Amino acid sequence: MIRTNNNFNFLKGSYLFSEVARRVNEYKEKNPDVEIIRMDIGDVTLPLCKAAVDGIKRGAEEMSNKETFHGYGPERGYEFLRKCISETDYIARGINISSDEVFISDGAKSDIGNFVDMLPSNARIAITNPVYPVYVDANIMAGRLPEDEATDIENKGKIIFLDCTEETGFLPKLPTEPVDVVYLCYPNNPTGVVMNRDELTKWVDYARDNSVLLLFDSAYEAYIRDENIPRSIFEIDGAKEVAVEFRSFSKTAGFTGVRCGYTVVPFDLKVVSDNGKQFLLNNLWNRRQSTKFNGASFVVQRAAEALYTAEGRSQVTEMTNYYIENATLLYNKLTEAGMKVFGGKNSPYVWIKTPSNISSWEFFSLLLEKAHVTSTPGVGFGSTGEGFVRLT
């Protein structure tokens, strides 16, 4: 019989959100008249803002004329969009990131998933627990298994979990054994907690002292309203030598169905292969993207560009304000109801401790059947998520 990648053996049967969707659909089929309030997958509900809609239409119009038609674009994305990002999201905030350090893609999920191609096959990967499942699953597919399953596999790399619990305020402690890579995501998915400047500086210093690559998922930065919370890891001195930052227009501008994100790989970030040859990680990522990707859709890049106009920026702020108000409302209501709640501030996610210590999936079912609210079971994000659910 035809052989396949063995590492799929070690994946859970289905991707977490597919499983949630399956159970919700099953309930819907049995209860067709019940109106369900979806608070599980972090999808947006407001329509796409006018600036972006017009950007897509303008892009389509350009494609219809021979003179303004765009065929294959640069794999790293058009300069017109990379320039907006560099100037607005970084330089205007005092962070010196040039447009050639920015790579446009069809979304942060793709970039985060595909970035495992950059890592040594035997890398030791530190991942917080609970966590967005993509970090774990993408590494498992590449043969880097969670420590307990990896012990009998020589020199194949592994995943080391950094437990985040109620006691630690859901923040990770520095690894106690040598690692090559650390994934961090703040504002955090799923717990909604944020990392302040001191805490983030601790991680950057650790990475510099120990030659560790920080993969920083900043998909929710637009929800930060507190001036003391860093919106980019590159606000921290020295971060450009050790960190890659992933960002998305999904949660800021409602691009979940439009598909656009970007990744910053600073020129200061040097890497070495086992034979001692040095590379700029920026060059290697460009090589990967040139080989296995052909750039984001031109019309989508025009839509993202439109978010950087005055009109676009005000529409995006209006949108994120709406979601923040919802999260705050949810946080307050749940707290008033006597629930123990985390996140919900500077973040679209609210992380709830289940009542009476019931399991995540039990509370998921209870919320679905009694309140007709869908949630995501915390245990789906890792063992320390047991006894919690995520609402959004």
Added chain:
Amino acid sequence: MIRTNNNFNFLKGSYLFSEVARRVNEYKEKNPDVEIIRMDIGDVTLPLCKAAVDGIKRGAEEMSNKETFHGYGPERGYEFLRKCISETDYIARGINISSDEVFISDGAKSDIGNFVDMLPSNARIAITNPVYPVYVDANIMAGRLPEDEATDIENKGKIIFLDCTEETGFLPKLPTEPVDVVYLCYPNNPTGVVMNRDELTKWVDYARDNSVLLLFDSAYEAYIRDENIPRSIFEIDGAKEVAVEFRSFSKTAGFTGVRCGYTVVPFDLKVVSDNGKQFLLNNLWNRRQSTKFNGASFVVQRAAEALYTAEGRSQVTEMTNYYIENATLLYNKLTEAGMKVFGGKNSPYVWIKTPSNISSWEFFSLLLEKAHVTSTPGVGFGSTGEGFVRLT
């Protein structure tokens, strides 16, 4: 220093088409007044057809209303598009492929590159020589090196080249040693040659007899005008048990900048991992896409759907006819000029033997400097491409 994936050591410095673009730009800077005729990268020159432009605009309009807004879509693509593909491209041609065997993506290059995630790490991969560089480079990144470089690396998989030369009509012979995977692309990039039904049947039978996975790149099927040449590998009996087919809207509908393609993974295709566990490859690919991809842009899927209307189909045919006429003209002119020419029939590519046995890159420079025509050096597609260039 931070460690990286060692396999990047084994890649050529830059992706072939990036290198061609670099040399062309260098020439342009030195000769700003010369008008250059681009026949190198297989990009389209006609604007996007009206049906697709209108499809994008309609999609954007839907995104602007709360009632018709689309957030996260199904990772495998919307049923409305998968149904069109299944019915028009397969069932209408007597091939029983259901919509759930079709996966929509942002392009065939991504799918072909990412499909290496499905292969066992120690797979023996047979690839034709010359070949589209993505097959080779994507496997090298995953640690499967060309045979001559792989000898000292134990149990890491390898790439075995199947030489295609003038003598074999640029068709490969069956592998003489055991392999797990064979990449085939017909109409071929770069040589422009096609595979007839008998030849393709030979490969399907070989794959079935030897438990080999066939990865069939059918990106240029819309250029086939000869009824005797299969447009899909699934026209061959038994292919559904051994083959995956990659297709693209890039070369049919001018989607190189729009970005949409699809991959067919039949339910009949069963695979096994080293511990004897069986999977449907369709399920595994869905798991991979759910984890590392978030679906193609909604507006792009609307554009692709529009290609299947009567209006869209006639516009696509008009477009491919135009490119075929150009290829035929090119073929005839070059033949009249005494050049030895392959392809150019049922294909957008023309493959030319260099005069006086000069090298591919020498002829590339000659064409650029004397005729102001850009080409792609055959040697960039593999050692047996030396002494040829590709025009398109």
